[in-house]
Amino acid sequence: MRKLVHLVAATLDGFIAAPDASDPSAPGGLLVPTPDYVAHLVATYPETLPGPARAALGVEAEGTHFDTVVEGRGSYDIGLAAGLTDAYPHLRHVVFSRTLGESPDPGVRVVAGDPVATVRELKREEGGKDIWLVGGATLAGVLYDEIDRLVLKLNPVTAGTGIPLFGAGAAFRPAAWRLTDHTVLAGGTAFLTYDRVPGGEPSA
Structure with a gap:
């Protein structure tokens, strides 16, 4: 079965964006990519780069990881603000929103219904690659129980406060995760891959 993978950049204290939810990767933002970070993405997760970045980097x-990307309205709006109606034209693109209405782009499917039900349908599809949950925190909270793998791009930065990894939709339901891969870049960012332990709870 296809996995739902939450691949996301975060600070050491667990925040993915500033309190105003501004683009964390924009110049002057909370999590601005460094050259070694970008090089690692190109080598390992090239499909997670937005279309314009892929074009600029050739x-x-x-x-090899994903053929589908899912995101919430807030995350999608960051791309819209930059003039991108489909930031990932090389992937099947699904946006969950009850307020967006008609899709601004023929390559983007807008779903107003239950994200959990839709993700379960995507996971049951035969063949294909995994599903990338790009953000944001609210959608990650709603899909908390559906996330099979976490890939944390842990930046050597603290925020103090901001938008957490999981938003208010997440229930208090502790889960255990197994570290299955890790890469620490020279600039200090650590790529940490964790797989959910089925039925697992944190050990005492």
Whole structure:
């Protein structure tokens, strides 16, 4: 079965954006990519780079991890503000929103219904690659129980406060995760991959 993978950049204290939910990767933002960070993405997760970045870097690789990206309205709006109606034209793109209405782009499917039900349908599809949950915190909270793998791009930065990894939709339901891969870049960012332990709870 296809996995739902939450691949997301975060601070050491667990925040993915500033309190105003501004684009954390924009110049002057909370989590601005460094050259070694970008190089690692190109080498390992090229499909997670937005279309314009792929074009600028000459990236043509389809990638080996994902063929579908899902996100919430807040995350999608960051791309819209930058003039991108489909930031990931190389992936099947699903946006969950009850307020967006008609899709601004023929390549983007807007779903007003239950994200959990839709993600379960996507996971049951035969073949294909995994599903990337790009953000944001509210959608990650709603899909908390559906996330099979966490890939945390842990930046050597603290925020003090901000938008947490999981938003208010997440229930208090502790889960255990197994570290399955890790890469620490020279600039200090750590790529940490954790797989959910089925039925697992944190040990005492």
